[in-house]
Structures are given as structure tokens and as C-alpha cells.
Amino acid sequence: MMFKDQLAAIAPGFSYKNGRLEAGGVDLSEVVNAARGPVYVYSLDAVLENFLDFQRAFADQPTRICYAMKANDCLAILKLLGGAGSGVDVVSGGELALALSAGIPANRIVFSGVGKSDRELAQAVKAGVMQINVETQYELGQLAQIATSLGKEAPIALRVNPDLEAGTLDQISTGRATDKFGVAYEDAPRLYMEAEKTPGLAPKGIAMHIGSQIGNTDFLAAACAKLRSLWESLSASGLKLERFDVGGGLGIRYKNETAPLVQSYADTIKKAVSGLDAEVVLEPGRRIVGPAGVLLSTVISVKESGGRRFVILDAAMNDLIRPALYKAWHEIVPLIDPGSVPWTPADVVGPVCESTDKFADQRPLPPLQPGDQVAFLAAGAYGSVMGSEYNSRPRAAEAVVRDGQWSFTRNPRSYDDIIREQHAPAWL
Ligand SMILES: Cc1ncc(COP(=O)(O)O)c(C=O)c1O
CATH class of the missing domain: 2.40.37.10 (Lyase, Ornithine Decarboxylase; Chain A, domain 1)
Known part of the structure; x- marks a missing residue:
């Protein structure tokens, strides 16, 4: 070429x-x-166009796009995307502070990350973020204590590890049981039931992120199917969730890879959640910037x-x-x-x-x-x-x-x- x-x-x-x-x-x-x-x-035009691709492809599905600012935390990009209606996915207190300073409303912010300090959790609860994606049983207790001491209830999702391949590089795969991320799939029902009863915690969603630079949407479809069956069994046990957070990870072309179209990515996800009363949360980073x-x-x-x-x-x-x-x-x-x-x-x-x-x-x-x-x-x-x-x-x-x-x-x-x-x- x-x-x-x-x-x-x-x-x-x-x-x-x-x-x-x-x-x-x-x-x-x-x-x-x-x-x-x-x-x-x-x-800036290219950044906006890439964001609008997601917005258009999900126009017929209640969706909150939370740009993963770990990919690029340029303040001008945050302002641009915030102005276009994007939320953000943050993975540290520093990113949270930067996102707020860029004018991103707290109720459009997801706080992800495998380890969050007490200080970071308190900062997120005080700011009133939309959702904290919890990754360990310990973090549930940590957050419950912090939220109750602040007289608040923390909206949470459990980041569930679906124990599946993402079809990407080993170093950027995150959804296998041997990766450090998320709570084990089989532990999730028990943790949700515990969280539901714990003062200070309000389970609102279910979350995953299986990896980055994903070039084949079949991997996402398989992971979404596992998450959906968990959602359905939680719902049968009386736990009503609102958000289905599929994480980020859509790949781009660097050399000669075929990057899936945003539209086919959207079709995969919409099919996976069809019939559920769920708002989809997306955390795309690389694909936007x-x-x-x-x-x-x-x-x-x-x-x-x-x-x-x-x-x-x-x-x-x-x-x-x-x-x-x-x-x-x-x-x-x-x-x-x-x-x-x-x-x-x-x-x-x-x-x-x-x-x-x-x-x-x-x-x-x-x-x-x-x-x-x-x-x-x-x-x-x-x-x-x-x-x-x-x-x-x-x-x-x-x-x-x-x-x-x-x-x-x-x-x-x-x-x-x-x-x-x-x-x-x-x-x-
Ligand atoms: C929790 C979470 N969400 C979203 C992303 C963004 O991924 P990407 O830039 O591949 O879309 C990452 C990055 O690895 C992540 O860890």
C-alpha cells in the first residue's frame, strides 16, 4: 500500500x-x-468525529459514553468531549480531579481501577460520581465504611471478570481469571447480595472490561453473554440493576489490522442487551483519540x-x-x-x-x-x-x-x- x-x-x-x-x-x-x-x-475535529461515531451508532439505545481518559488526558480534549455530551471513565484521584476541572459533571463519571485508596474513594463519594466500579470484596467494605462516614450512599457496579480471552496482546488482556482485574465470575452473585444489604452501598450496575485493542467483536459478544446471564440471575433474585457497563477496548488500525466498525461493535452490544431494561455504559479510549x-x-x-x-x-x-x-x-x-x-x-x-x-x-x-x-x-x-x-x-x-x-x-x-x-x- x-x-x-x-x-x-x-x-x-x-x-x-x-x-x-x-x-x-x-x-x-x-x-x-x-x-x-x-x-x-x-x-480536535478527528477526536470529535470519532466520539460522534459512537453517539450515532448507539442513538437508538439508552447509552452513556464515558471516554476513558487514561488514553489521553489532554484538558482541551476533555472539554471538547464533555461539551459534546461525553462522560469520562477515570482510574485515579488525579484523573477525577482533572475531569472535574474540565467541567465534566460528576454524574457522568465512572471510577474504575483495581486498587483505589481510601482518599480516592472518599474523593469520588464526595464528588457524587455516577458509579464506582468495585474490583475486590475488600473494596466493598472499604467503600461502605467511607460512604457511611460521609453520610452518603455510593452507587456501585462490580467489575466482573468473565474469564474469557479478548483476542488481543497478552499485556493488554484483562478479562481472564488469571488477570488481576475484577471479581471472579462465580463470586459475583454473593458479593452483589452482600452489597445490597450493606449500608452505604447502592448496587446500580454490572461492569466488565476484557482488554484493549480488540479486533474481533466475537470476544465481546461472548463476554457480554456471560454478563447478561449474571444480570438475569441477579434480577431473578430480586436485585434490580440499571447499568450494563461493557468497558472499552475497541481496536484501531496501526498497520494492517482490520479494526471493527463502530457500527458493528454497537450492533454486537445492542444485541447482547436487547430486552434488558438497561442503560449501556461504554468506556472507549483508544478508538476516540x-x-x-x-x-x-x-x-x-x-x-x-x-x-x-x-x-x-x-x-x-x-x-x-x-x-x-x-x-x-x-x-x-x-x-x-x-x-x-x-x-x-x-x-x-x-x-x-x-x-x-x-x-x-x-x-x-x-x-x-x-x-x-x-x-x-x-x-x-x-x-x-x-x-x-x-x-x-x-x-x-x-x-x-x-x-x-x-x-x-x-x-x-x-x-x-x-x-x-x-x-x-x-x-x-
Ligand atoms: C477499565 C477500563 N475501561 C476502559 C479502558 C479503555 O480501553 P481502550 O482505550 O482500549 O478503549 C481501559 C483501558 O485499558 C480500562 O482499563
Whole structure:
């Protein structure tokens, strides 16, 4: 496939105009030049379009879409999605605080996560979140105590582990009994009955999340069927639930995967819940922001060694860890259209002192010289949020584009920013 066809398939919001890579009417080299280092750029139109895909596909089914902000916590994206009617799925007190500061109403927030501290649970109960997805028997007791001490009742769902495959990478599978997530399927009825009787707890829903980057909706259908039979047996025992939370996980295209259409995902879920008096809760992350973001980087140097061409970038594993962590593939395209030159294999690496700081192995690329700029495609999810300052490298900046305008949403950080945040004790 020609690289421009691949670009159109993977990152529909990005294309070449007059030989330069653009998004939202903005020449991306303008942004990377201003950042003077690696920068993530998100197309707000593309983010919104991806969200609206879900909204449209579920229009005929009571549904609450709770964007999983773990994928990308950019404040501008939270505001955009909140304004379009989205809720959010949060997995920490920090995310909850950020979501509230972005104006997301508490009654559209789901709090997920396998371990929540007392402080985080109290914060969620005080804020009045829509639902806390509880993952252990211990957490039920912890939450009951916190809610009663605050004179409140906590709306909960149990995240049930359906003990099924998700058909995705081992590292991002979460719905097998051997994974750390959720309460065991067979324990769920007893825990629901206990929760129902416990002051401070109000069971409202049933929840699951079987994994990320799911490319086949059959896995979801199987997990939904297990959850539905649990719902039905709870209902037969007199427990009336309101929400059926299927988690997130819908995959995207990074290379040549076939990502299911949102419509067929929706059809699978609607079929699974048909006839139930349930509001569906969705927690999509990657599918909304992944294709809508790129990481821009500049070539520092190039060399030939051991018969290989090396392209050394100013971005590194601290900026985008997915290739090092999961051997993930990100397409790399130049910001200036190279025309019809031959593409030859290159190892694309960053400057961090680790052999795993490698983005691509023997990847066909056009000729690249120091100073040339490139974009990593489909980097909008689990990119910036997983960034660190390893090697004292300032975390990458972030920017958004729309209607010919762009702005930094996370400023380029200086060395002073890094130094200022550390303190040596006076007694040293
Ligand atoms: C509980 C929960 N919900 C939603 C998501 C979002 O998943 P994705 O970004 O694959 O849609 C995750 C991510 O793993 C998660 O852990």
C-alpha cells in the first residue's frame, strides 16, 4: 500500500497539502518548529468525529459514553468531549480531579481501577460520581465504611471478570481469571447480595472490561453473554440493576489490522442487551483519540553501521513508550512529501541510553537528513499520558489544531522546569 493510502486509512484527519503534512488546516512543521522538541498534535475535529461515531451508532439505545481518559488526558480534549455530551471513565484521584476541572459533571463519571485508596474513594463519594466500579470484596467494605462516614450512599457496579480471552496482546488482556482485574465470575452473585444489604452501598450496575485493542467483536459478544446471564440471575433474585457497563477496548488500525466498525461493535452490544431494561455504559479510549493524534519529531542524525541505516530522532521511549513496552507498530511519515523517491530500510531510534529505545526495525523510509521532521501516526492514545522524564528529558509538549488554528495545551518544558521540581534537603 502506498504510504499516502496508509496515512488516509490510519489517520484520516492528517493529509499532505502542497507537499506538507497538515491537520485542521495547520502545517504541522509550524508546530514542531515552535515546540523545539518532540510534540504531540491532536486534531480536535478527528477526536470529535470519532466520539460522534459512537453517539450515532448507539442513538437508538439508552447509552452513556464515558471516554476513558487514561488514553489521553489532554484538558482541551476533555472539554471538547464533555461539551459534546461525553462522560469520562477515570482510574485515579488525579484523573477525577482533572475531569472535574474540565467541567465534566460528576454524574457522568465512572471510577474504575483495581486498587483505589481510601482518599480516592472518599474523593469520588464526595464528588457524587455516577458509579464506582468495585474490583475486590475488600473494596466493598472499604467503600461502605467511607460512604457511611460521609453520610452518603455510593452507587456501585462490580467489575466482573468473565474469564474469557479478548483476542488481543497478552499485556493488554484483562478479562481472564488469571488477570488481576475484577471479581471472579462465580463470586459475583454473593458479593452483589452482600452489597445490597450493606449500608452505604447502592448496587446500580454490572461492569466488565476484557482488554484493549480488540479486533474481533466475537470476544465481546461472548463476554457480554456471560454478563447478561449474571444480570438475569441477579434480577431473578430480586436485585434490580440499571447499568450494563461493557468497558472499552475497541481496536484501531496501526498497520494492517482490520479494526471493527463502530457500527458493528454497537450492533454486537445492542444485541447482547436487547430486552434488558438497561442503560449501556461504554468506556472507549483508544478508538476516540488514537487515530486523531501524531507525535512529531526531528531527525538529530543519521548513520550507517553494521550494514544498517540508523535514523536517530529527538523523540525517545520516554515520549512514546508503546514500541518498547509492547513492540507496538507506529507508522512513520515525513512532514514533507518525499515525492517518488525509493524507500529503503532504516532502524529508527531515540537518544535514550537503552537498547529498547527503538521505534522501528528495518522500516522502509525515504531518505532522511538531520533536521528533517517526521510524524508517528496513531499516537493519540497511550502516548503522551505514558510519557516520562527519563534521562532528564523534558516531557513532550502537546498541541491541538482546528480550523487553521493551533495552540499548545501542554507547554514545552524547560530544563528549569525540571530542576525547580526537585529539592535537596537543607541538612545535606
Ligand atoms: C477499565 C477500563 N475501561 C476502559 C479502558 C479503555 O480501553 P481502550 O482505550 O482500549 O478503549 C481501559 C483501558 O485499558 C480500562 O482499563
